[in-house]
Amino acid sequence: MQNLKSGVVDEERAREWAQNHVRSVADRLKSKTLERTEAVIPCLEKVLEAFAIERLGNQHFASLTGYGHGDQGREVIDRIFARVLGADKAAVRLQFVSGTHAIAAALFGVLRPGDLFLSITGKPYETLEEVIGLRGSGQGSLIDFGIFYEELALSNETIIDFKALDQALEVPRKMFFIQRSCGYSWRPSLSIDLIEELCERIHQKQPDAICFVDNCYGEFVEDREPTDVGADLIAGSLIKNLGGTIVPTGGYIAGRSDLVEKACCRLTAPGIGSQGGISFDLNRLVLQGLFLAPQMIAESLIGADLICGVFEDLGFAVQPSSREDRGDLIQGIQLDDAEALKVVCKAFQACSPVGAYLEPVPSPMPGYENDLVMAGGTFIDGSTSEFSADAPLRPPYILYVQGGTHRAHIHIALIRALVALTKAGFLDLPQTG
Numbered sequence: 001m002q003n004l005k006s007g008v009v010d011e012e013r014a015r016e017w018a019q020n021h022v023r024s025v026a027d028r029l030k031s032k033t034l035e036r037t038e039a040v041i042p043c044l045e046k047v048l049e050a051f052a053i054e055r056l057g058n059q060h061f062a063s064l065t066g067y068g069h070g071d072q073g074r075e076v077i078d079r080i081f082a083r084v085l086g087a088d089k090a091a092v093r094l095q096f097v098s099g100t101h102a103i104a105a106a107l108f109g110v111l112r113p114g115d116l117f118l119s120i121t122g123k124p125y126e127t128l129e130e131v132i133g134l135r136g137s138g139q140g141s142l143i144d145f146g147i148f149y150e151e152l153a154l155s156n157e158t159i160i161d162f163k164a165l166d167q168a169l170e171v172p173r174k175m176f177f178i179q180r181s182c183g184y185s186w187r188p189s190l191s192i193d194l195i196e197e198l199c200e201r202i203h204q205k206q207p208d209a210i211c212f213v214d215n216c217y218g219e220f221v222e223d224r225e226p227t228d229v230g231a232d233l234i235a236g237s238l239i240k241n242l243g244g245t246i247v248p249t250g251g252y253i254a255g256r257s258d259l260v261e262k263a264c265c266r267l268t269a270p271g272i273g274s275q276g277g278i279s280f281d282l283n284r285l286v287l288q289g290l291f292l293a294p295q296m297i298a299e300s301l302i303g304a305d306l307i308c309g310v311f312e313d314l315g316f317a318v319q320p321s322s323r324e325d326r327g328d329l330i331q332g333i334q335l336d337d338a339e340a341l342k343v344v345c346k347a348f349q350a351c352s353p354v355g356a357y358l359e360p361v362p363s364p365m366p367g368y369e370n371d372l373v374m375a376g377g378t379f380i381d382g383s384t385s386e387f388s389a390d391a392p393l394r395p396p397y398i399l400y401v402q403g404g405t406h407r408a409h410i411h412i413a414l415i416r417a418l419v420a421l422t423k424a425g426f427l428d429l430p431q432t433g
């Protein structure tokens with residue numbers, strides 16, 4: 001970075017500089033922060049309206065035991081999520097281990113041997129590679145079951161390669177796959193306007209094709225969801241956006257009724273579909289999490305803007321940049337150095353509410369190709385709607401930061417990270433005088 005200074009870093013001075021830098025970026029972002037706060041209103045209105053129309057009451061908080069047939073809590077939650085997401089039907093289930101599991105259930109539930117399945121947003125998120133069969137073997141992937149997978153590379157200029165998409169639309173396909181969030185890739189997330197345009201384009205040429213959207217990290221970033229604008233099926237995780245930072249596990253699927261039912265037949269069994277499965281008396285948390293989600297997402301976005309501005313000003317490449325709109329919660333920072341990644345993760349972890357004493361160490365993780373380093377001292381283990389940062393350990397060493405319940409927490413963590421980077425020699429204090 002600029003203003004090189006050699007020798008031992010004066011920690012006091014580093015801290016003062018970091019505080020001033022973070023404060024000045026936060027001040028510059030005041031009007032954007034206000035906009036983010038106001039954007040909570042339409043999302044929260046949708047949630048409140050769904051609660052009111054479905055006559056949510058205390059009686060829905062308890063769940064049944066056993067099969068869970070006729071569980072009124074589960075049924076009301078499904079209807080509320082369907083309304084909020086603008087979908088015919090939703091299935092919100094704590095039996096989903098993760099977003100990957102919900103997406104896998106949707107894909108396996110709907111696709112059949114011989115079907116053609118095309119990703120139009122490049123390579124899907126890493127954990128889906130083994131689901132599709134691009135990595136690993138003998139696990140019963142989509143490809144193992146005779147489903148034909150292809151993908152269109154993204155375009156640098158327009159995100160989607162429209163020319164290639166139009167060509168692809170000459171061939172009838174069962175499903176078109178769209179990933180809303182950037183995931184672990186250096187690319188913009190998709191706006192709802194763009195998702196709408198894609199669904200329209202696909203349905204114009206192929207009315208029966210299924211537009212599937214991996215909605216992880218996108219929910220409530222805008223006031224419409226893919227299912228409001230033409231997507232046939234979406235899936236996501238409850239330990240991300242819609243869980244409002246308090247739901248302990250689970251995922252959801254939403255969209256056309258027949259497709260959601262097929263996905264549920266994969267989660268449970270054909271014949272049981274969406275009609276079984278208890279919620280372990282956690283209905284209140286699922287509903288309260290949905291109630292909190294718009295506010296938590298605004299806090300995350302405010303934090304992401306701050307992280308972006310702080311690192312961008314220091315000369316780091318960031319994705320998205322401060323000039324671009326956000327379609328998800330994720331802020332990428334290219335650190336170009338494995339050690340710098342570890343330094344930032346260690347600093348963030350040290351400011352975490354849980355496990356502050358732990359040092360993040362890169363390690364293998366089920367579903368991922370590379371070792372991952374993660375700062376995630378969250379109340380819900382692995383929750384990325386709480387403030388967290390993680391990175392696959394591979395060049396150019398991009399750190400993906402997301403989540404946050406309070407902007408103040410991110411503010412504190414950023415100061416600590418800047419001091420740590422300075423002490424480790426990755427940042428240089430401006431010369432005084």
Ligand SMILES: Cc1ncc(COP(=O)(O)O)c(C=O)c1O
Nearest residue numbers: 098099100125181183214216237
């Ligand atoms: C775009 C995207 N899709 C899917 C997933 C998988 O979600 P989960 O970690 O809940 O399995 C992620 C996780 O980060 C993601 O970023």
